Amino acid sequence: MQIINRLLVIMIITMMLTACLKASNQSNRKEGDQMKTGNKDLHSYIGMWVTKDGHIRHELLPNGRYDEARGSRKSAYQGKYTIENNHIEYVDDTGFTADGDFRDGILYHAGMVLYREK
Secondary structure, eight states: OHHHHHHHHHHHHHHHHHHHHHHHHHHHSOGGGBOOTTOGGGOTTOEEEEETTSOEEEEEOTTSEEEEEETTEEEEEEEEEEEETTEEEEEETTSOEEEEEEETTEEEETTEEEEEOO
16 A cells, blocks of 8 residues: 555656646747747748648648648648747647647658648
8 A cells, every 4th residue: 555655646746747847848938939829920830731642731820720631621630739940739629749840841740741832
């Protein structure tokens, strides 16, 4: 029983430290590093990103949300995104997370390559 109690205490402490670290990381970010969601001119990544075959389409909206279509299925996934420098973090409305990186005008995300729609 003592082992179980000790493990519970360790788990609780770990969860508390994780929450503190996340809060600290968010408060330490410089305002210029965070995406400004209200103004399209402030972030060049807002818009439609599409795989070469057109099957996957990510629309990055100016309000910090995204809408992903897959094939003929519009709005297959929706959620929030944040961009810091060239890195994007996604959290869909079910809580699933993913990320990607913008390099040389291309979005590399979860093994996919997406190009800005022209």
